[in-house]
Amino acid sequence: MSREVSTQVEEHRVFGHPRGIVTLFLTEMWERFSFYGLRAILFFFLTATVAQGGMGLPKPTSTAIVGVYGALVYLLALPGGWIADRLLGARRAVLIGGSVIMLGHISMAIPLRGQGLVWLGLALIVAGTGLLKPNISTMVGALYPEADNARRDAGFSIFYLGINLGAFAAPYVVSNLAKDDRWHLGFGAAAVGMAIGLTQYVAGGRHLRGAGETPGHRLTSEERRHFGMISAIGLGGAAVALALWAWSGTLTIDRFTVALTILTIMVPVGYFAYILLGSHNLSTGERAKMKAYIWLFIAAAIFWMIYDLAPTVLNDFAAERTDLRIFGQPITAATTQSFNPLLIMIFVPVFAILWVRLGGRVGAAQKFAFGLFMIGVSFVVMALAARLAETGRISVWWLFLVYLIQVFGELSLSPVGLSVTVELAPRAFRSQMLGVWYLSFAVGDAIGGQTARLLRYMSEPAYFSTLAAIAVVASAVLLAFARRLRVLMGEL
Incomplete structure (x- = not known):
């Protein structure tokens, strides 16, 4: 019996680390591939003329858009962590977040005229990244016993390597696909990268040893109703304010980025x-x-x-x-x-x-x-x-x-x-x-x-x-x- 248990433990370890670290390493690597691949070409897409398949925006406006896009990704990490901790659990939050990111890249990859799918895609990527980014790191820590600080630190170092491998490969691959105004191929490559990450995340889920399966501090029924009401009021209020701003005729992309900067x-x-x-x-x-x-x-x-x-x-x-x-x-x-x-x-x-x-x-x-x-x-x-x-x-x-x-x-x-x-x-x-x-x-x-x-x-x-x-x-x-x-x- 003891020999059988020992073999099982060895099967779940890679170089002394839980097998789940490989699953999370690859998930983060492909997520970062998609994120940094898009980031590498986004400015050029925004500034390219409409005839070149781009948005035709001025460079200062495009820089401001990329800036607030990055800001919102980090800003939404706060509610993203809270949602996992109180509602979804980190494991489901990562899966849902990655799926939303993939949908965002697919939205941008659809070769239709107009800006609607682009803005929708960026919004989905921001929301999905805010949900995935803080929670996948939480799961890395959860793979290790509380007292195993040294091995946990080494595990985070391995995880950090995955981030940089994805960030290193993405600009070269995505930008070469997007050459000669083939922007949607670049966006599609980012979507494929995220899809690969999600596929192996689901396939390797059995190695995660229950990490992040349940919320750490699940909301009570009363708290859920309270949260739902506040969320509905907040989102509704923001939508009404944005609609009134647009109706006034003073809403522009530049002013919107300034407003988001002030909010940040x-x-x-x-x-x-x-x-x-x-x-x-x-x-x-x-x-x-x-x-x-x-x-x-x-x-x-x-x-x-x-x-x-x-x-x-x-x-x-x-x-x-x-x-x-x-x-x-x-x-x-x-x-x-x-x-x-x-x-x-x-x-x-x-x-x-x-x-x-x-x-x-x-x-x-x-x-x-x-x-x-x-x-x-x-x-x-x-x-x-x-x-x-x-x-x-x-x-x-x-x-x-x-x-x-x-x-x-x-x-x-x-x-x-x-x-x-x-x-x-x-x-x-x-x-x-x-x-x-x-x-x-x-x-x-x-x-x-x-x-x-x-x-x-x-x-x-x-x-x-x-x-x-x-x-x-x-x-x-x-x-x-x-x-x-x-x-x-x-x-x-």
Whole structure:
């Protein structure tokens, strides 16, 4: 009997990890393939003329759309996690979310004239990603026993590799399919990628060992009725407000993106006010940590404001200003979006070793300051590249250098941000704070998408220099207050 049990355990393990990690790894890899594949060509589709099969929108408007699209993905991760926790369970939430994402890509892939299916597709992808993204990570953690921290950390590292493999392959595959105005082939490839991910997710479901099958805190019947009523009122109110705005004749895409940007900023402002102004039985130490965390949140938002201009402003620069050849081989402009995940996969182990060796000598605020400084330096390089490009196309390796510098900044800020969010979270809000961390992405993406409007009034070198200056100044301010923040966070 014991021998039989041992064999069964071995069948469910891969290199010492639960077999379910492979299922979730592949699901996330294909979901990220679909997400980053669309993101790589979305700006070009929006700006392409109607005769070229695109939307014919101005570049600043297209940049703003891509910005709020990314912002809403992160914004909806908060309700997406709540729905899984109270209604669906993480496992069903991932399946439903992935199915909605696939439908969104299919909607965009249907080659019909008009914009309706495009907007519907983007809305479905946003909603589906908000449901899938936070919950698949929850399931990874649920595969491991609570005390098995080391193996769980290794499992998340494997999972992170899946994210970057999908992000690395997608821009090349999707952009080459979408060449010569074959946009719908690119969108279709993203749909196929998500379909593959869903198929193996269902097929490998038996290996998930019950992870995420039931909601963690299921709503009571009374709570369900209350939730349904509030949801109906909220959605109905939003629909009426949008209809009245359209009826007034003042609704435009540009104004709508500005409204969504303001809404995105208001969410974390309201949330932090709720935490700090309410009692919630927070200790003095917890309040101090939250005040310190707001500084880090703002720093992260500034970082993502610049970093997530990659699929828009930097993608456009690649198309218009660089010689798109690598080692003599031609590439698409969108293929440059593969530089970032490639470099992340290379340097993640290096930075993991570095932080272990530095230990407590360098605090979170100092790491954030370094991340901001590096993102600022990357745009100093962009300003120089833009100046050189005024006389002709420049080597695409300039962009590779920019992404290399940005990856140094990301690996100094992003993993540290996740860790410090958990560390500083008040006990009463511990389960919600990772969602709050993702709000920094949302705020940065939304504001960053609006910055491209500055290009109507300034040259590219001036634009890149302005954003670089904002990041460097923010880095200097954060560094100046680093010791005070370490005291508030309890690091000293």
